[in-house]
Every structure is written in C-alpha cells, then in structure tokens.
Amino acid sequence: MTSDSQYDLVILGGGAAAFAAITEASRRDLSTAMVNTGLPIGGTCVNVGCVPSKHLLAVAESGATATENPFDAVRYPEEPTVDWADALDGTDQLVERFRQENYIDVAEHFETDIYEGYGQLVDDTTIDVVDGADEGARITGKRALVATGSSPWAPPIDGLDDIDYYTSETILEERDLPESIVMLGGGYIALEWGQILHRVGVDVTLLQRSERVLSGMEGQLGREMQRAFEEEGINVITGNNFQRIRTPATDGGTETIQSGVVIETTVDGPERTVTGDALFVATGVQPNSEGIGLDTAGVKTNPDRTIRVDEHFQTTNPDIYAAGDVIGEPELETVAAKEGNHAVKNAFGDEDLSIDYDAVPAVVFTSPEVAAVGTTELEYMDEHGTCSCRTVQMEDVPRAKAVKNTDGLVQVVKHHETNEIVGVHMVGPRAADMIMEATLAVKFGLTVDDIIDTTHPFPTFSEAFKHACQAFRRDTSTMSCCVE
Template sequence: MVNTGLPLGGTCVNVGCVPSKRLLAVAEHGAAASDNPFDAVTYPEEPTVDWADALDGTDDLVEQFRQENYVDVAEHFETDIYEGYGKLIDSEGQRPSSNRTSSGDDTTIKVVDGSDEGAKISGEKALVATGSSPWTPPIDSLETVDYYTSETILEERDLPESIVMIGGGYIALEWGQILHRVGVDVTILQRSKRVLSGMEGQLGREIQLAFREEGIDVVTGNDFQQVRSPASDGGAEAVQQGVAVETIADDEPREFTADALFVATGVQPNSENVALDAVGIETTDDGTIRVDKHFQTTNPDVYAAGDVIGEPELETVAAKEGNHAVKNAFGDEGASIDYDAVPAVVFTSPEVASVGTTELEYMDEHGTCTCRTVQMEDVPRAKAVENTDGLVQIVKHHETDEIVGVHMVGPRAADMIMEATLAVKFGLTIDDIIDTVHPFPTFSEAFKYACQAFRRDTSTMSCCVE
C-alpha cells in the first residue's frame, strides 16, 4: 500500500464519520436542556460545550480507531505501507492497454514524494482507491477568501461567533447542526430548492422545517453571485474580517454576512497526478475513474474502488467495492453491488435515512406510483417520549406489492433503515412486513405502520393490531 495525505485509514476515521458522529453527540448533549420536552425535568443552568476539549477527545478517539482498525490490522496481515504519493508507471514500455498481458508483475507503482520517495512496487494487479477531497464550486472571488471545510474545521480550536455555509447536503447539515448546538450562529445557503436535493423530496422539506424550528437559518434557491471579505488596514499584513456572500434568492438580491465561511458543496475524486493515462485508464470529465460493474478499469490489470469511481461516496460502499475488486482481480468471482439496496443516512437530529427508489423516480419509470406516508407523531413510541418530528414513506411496486423504496426522517432513522434495506434487497412485500411481529412500543413500528397504511385506515387502528 502507498498512502499520502491523510494518515492511514483515509477520510472516514480521520476527518469523516468518526469525528463528525462524536461531535454530533457532543452537540446533542450540549443542546439537551433547550430540547427537553418534559415539564417534569428542569436544569439548574444551561449546559456549555468546551469546543477545544471536544476536539481533543475526538482526536484521542480517532487515534485509537486508526491504530486498532488500520495500523494493527495492516501489521497483522504483514502489509507493507509506503508513505508518499504513488504514481502508476507502465512497466511494459507504454504499450497500449489492449496489448497488455495479465501475467507476472504487470503493474508498477512508483513513490514520487514522501518518506519512501523513489520506491517502486510491482505486482500482478493494482487497486486505485485514492478517495476524494472537498470540492469548491466556481463562485466569483471564492478563491480569494479563507473558508472552512469538513476537514479544516477539525483544526479550529477557537470557533467564530457566526458562520455562513454554502451547501445543503449531508455534510452541510451535520456540521451546521454541530456548530449551531455549540453556540455558533449558522446560516445555510443551498443552490437548489431544497436541502438533500438528491434524496426523496419530503425528506429535505422535513429537515428544513426541523432546522428552522431549532434556530438554524436555511435559505434555498440561491444563485450565488460573489463571495467577498472586508480586510483590516495593514497592507500585506491585512487579515480577513468576516465574509459576505452575495446571492439572488427568490429573484431578489440578498447578502449574507458572518464571521466565517464554511464550504460544504460535495467532493471531487482524487485522480489527478496518479498517471492514470500513462497506463490506459480512462476517466470522465470530472475525473471519476471509469470502471465496469466488476470494478475493472480500462486497463485490465488495474481495478478501482471508493470515492474515486463516483457515487455513492460512502465509506461502507468503498469497503465493499474494494473487497469485490480484489475478489474479481484474483478469483474472477464477478462480484458486483446492487446500489439500489445501499442505504444513505444523515446523522442530524432528527436523523434522515433512505434506501431504494424515490417516488419521482418510480413515476418517471412506470408512469404511476403507489406510495404511503405516515407521520412520526402517529407512532406510539414517538408520542410517549415526546419526539415526534419526521415521517416514513414507502414506495411499492404497483403490481407485485414489493417494497422498492423507503425514506424516513425521525428519531433512530439511521437504525430503522436496515429493516427497510433488507426488504428492498430481498424483494419483500408490504404484507411480509405486516405479518412480522414488531416489538411495542418502538420507533421501528413506523415502518410497519407505513406498510399497514396500504391496507387500512391507520387512524382507526389500535396500538398493537396485527
């Protein structure tokens, strides 16, 4: 393995899933007093969050995960780790990929930077799993101002009083809620008409409502014009004093100002300077590596997996893709992934989760849709614990009754989505779910309620019917 940039383990353990989910939990506990729905519970004073201490604890957790789950595992399997920037070189004298053989040490990686610079590693096959990096949109003058990303914010021990965020995907929402709950005034600006624009429409609308009720300003439908920053006097020593985002929203020019800017507009594949073209590997216009369904690139000796091959950019998907790529490279197993059965989760409060086909996608394909939506406020467990934000929507096949899509917002949605994922993956029908006894009272009953809504009026149903 050749690794550079982030330490061993890549995005998820170092700057992605692990630190963000811990900080979401820190922020949730920090907001416990203000979110308390019970009159019987009182707090003597508002809790406070020591952000620097929270980051220190997060760093300790990341270091532990990195050591136990990556460094120790690599050592266990006697994996050689080369620190540096790897480039593919043509060990067969730049011959076209169509003339390549597939025996012997046909692929070579040269380390061109880092502590192991100059090393060459050759083998039968190579796997490109270089991940992705935060992407910056083409907004006028954005390159002239300082801004945070989901990586650099983890280095900031002294948070600003206010932040304006550009972006409305899961990174923007998770970090927006974290920062708001630790005391930062947050404004989220999204280009499209709703946040989470790639998911079922109801989910974005529901989470926007929850955020606005919490005090996070969410403005959608922005046509960004310019980003600028006033600077203090001092010539070459001038420092950035706040930021202003000029945009057009609802056909009206608007300006949003804050102490700092956070850009969370997605990611781009790390495919530059790897010398892919030198060994006949094709990419798309945005740099995504072209692979077939078995993760083989246009060079038969090189496979690719993870964010560098495009959506869905999820750590769990990357791990599965890498696993399948190796099986296919050395065992010719023909392993592939059914991406329609891959769940997506946003770990905000309330949580957002989705798997399978959306209502709009089904309408486009079949010209009809059989869908049902139940509100979390109708679920007994949600009522009992005063946590009723959200909904569950099911999309079923209009002829077979098989569940083809499930989309939810609400408490425990990240855990509830797995039952729905199994239903989509294995073609279960709504009656299969109805016929399965669910524990009462649980949030997971919301999924069963949504299935029952196809068969009866759930408003006239007792708690534990069927």
C-alpha cells in the same frame, strides 16, 4: 528509502477500500502492499469523516440537551456548555485509537507493507513513491488497485478562491470557533456540520443552491429537515444563485482590515446579501484522480474525473482495478469497502461480482436522523407513470408520542402490481438504525404484507415502517396501537 519489491497486489490509497482489499487478499494468501497518499492511514472515514463527525454530533447533542428537553418534570439548574477545544482533543484521541486498532494493527496482522508518501503509477501495475517518508520506493504487483478516495470540492463562485474558508477537514483544526458561520451546501455534510456548530454556540446560516436541502433524496425528507433546522434556530436559505463572495472592508485607522465574509446572491430573483464571521464550504467532494499516473498506466477517467470502471471495478487497463470515492457515487465508507473486497475477488478469482446500488442505504446523522433506500416517489412516477406510496408521521407512532420525540415521517414506495417494497424514506429518531429492515425488504423483494405479517416489538420507533405498510391496507388513523 529505495527499494524495488514484487507483490501479488499493490494498492494506491490507504482507506476503507484498501483495507477491505487486503483483508480479502490475505484470505487468498496473496502478498500485498499499499502506498498511503494524502490523509493518514485509514483515509477519510476514520480521520476526517465518519468517526470525528459522529463523535462531535454526540458531543453537540449532549450540549443541547437542556434547551431541547421536552419534559416539564426535568429541570436543569443551568444550561450546559461545550468546550470546543476539549471536544476536539477527545476527537483526536478517538481517531488515533481507531487508526491504530482498526488500520495499522490490521495491516500488520495481514503482513501488508505500508509505504508512506505520494504514489504514482509509472508502468502498468508499478507504483513509485515520489515524495514523503518512503520516497524512492518502487513496488510492482500482478494486479493494482487504485483507491485514492476524494477531497472537499469548492464550486466556481466569483471571489471564492480569494477567501479563506473551512471544510469538513480543516474545521477539525480550528480550536477557536467564530461567532457566526455561513455554510454553502445542503447535503449531508452541510447538515451534520451545521447542526454540530449550531449546538456548540455558533450562529449558523445555511445556503443551498437548489430549492431544498438534501436535493438528491426524496423531497419530503429535505422539507422536513429544513423545518426541523429552522425550528432549532438554524437559518436555511434555499434557491440561491450565488453571484460573488468577498471579504468586507472595515476602517482600521491607518489601514484597511479584511474581516468576515459577504455572500452576494439572488433568491427567486431579488438580490440578497448574507454576512458572517467565517465561511464553511460543504458543497461535495471531488475524486483524487489527478497526478497519480493514470494516463501513463492506460487508465481512463470520466468527464467528472472519476475513474472509469466496469460493473466489476476493472478499469480500462485490465490489470488495474479501482474502488471507493475515486470511482464516484455513492461516496460511502461501507460501499468503498465492498467495492474493494469485490475488486480483489474479481481480479484474482474471476468471480464477476458487482453491487446493487439501489439496495444501498443512505443516512444523515443529524437530529432527527435521515435515512433512505431504493426508489423515490418521483423516480417511480418517471418510470411507471403512477406511484403507490404511503406516508405516516412520526407523531402518530406510539413510541414517538410516549417519549415526546415526534419529528419526522416514514414513506414507503411499493410496486403498483406486485406490492414489493422498492423504496423507503424516513426522517426521525433512530432512522439510521431503522433503515436496515427497509434495506432488507428492498434487497430481497419483500412485500408490504410481509412487513405487516412480521411481529414488531411494541413500543418501538421501528413500528413506523410497519405502520406505513399498514397504510396500504387500512386507515391507520383509526387503528389501535396493537392491531396486526
């Protein structure tokens, strides 16, 4: 295909940021085109991120129901099993439906031209398709948006480049799982995939470099999740200083056969060797910013290779904007979408919109779930030299006790003078849904008394947030269930 087409907006990428951008562009009657590079249309979230992982977390949770049943009155005649290949087939069908209904059909509705192939900026806001189905096409826009996303990142550990390993993308292609897996990483990807694999029958050992998992979140959350994982049977080793990764050699008779993986590490000084049948690297992501013509277009990057943008998502080329994972943290689908939306409004409407990232919630969809928004206790202490914080345990929440699902806690951080809620951090059942009330509190400056004065339905898990606010005003250990 060879063409030279003019549009109002041209986009390099085909994920959440790109589709939010074409939605806003359509509202403004702007012509749009995108070059979808890398993953199939829809990007990380629908293809290898949110949709497949949350589907498989639900599959794995159903498979673990018998072993984690807390009620003596409920009996299972036999332990459920999970057919991994069937689970992946179901995931593929779900992804295909999402991709068609939420992306391909949407692009058609907004009359966006989609070019499939590897795109490069070649002259200001001009993109050439240099490889793929539409190789040879050239599109030019009045403005351009770079939304190329990110890819799994592997750390520089001696020997890792010589080992075959899984990532959150490649594991979705593996129909026959090994008996044991060693996972590198302790963030949300490692925790979610570690629990999925453990619950479908894989022996999982999780190795984290820092002293706790979820090291970027409030400290209590990581400690609580490590306790929950170890109680479930997932081996978690923190404080690793990785020395080398290699494949053990075994005698195969006439030749030496390489099988499995060996991680040589030190933990608090002593050397330690961890072995498994396979390796899963879940140590974060890197921006897809190389080889797409940024230098040619005058777009500068930061030392970590993320695209440099101002608070309005404009790059160092005033006609080019960038959004999504390629500009850095937080690498979240909803954030990418909002960035893409704001980039179009700023580029074509001079609206100067930005995002308050302190009011963006983060969620880990494990069991128990993890959710957080705003300032941590340590961050507040560093800034103010004091902290007014309260924590309640889920085991003290009536709903959690009633359903025997008591893992977790809720911590509230408030301003020591104004009583405004500046941070909420939680582990527990349905934390991913509970965090939205806390997000509104942080975003709009609500106080702990505003939450206390709001009637909550009883009994619900959401009362845990209210109880944590009440802990600033009373001793909750002597509080009746229905005290307001």
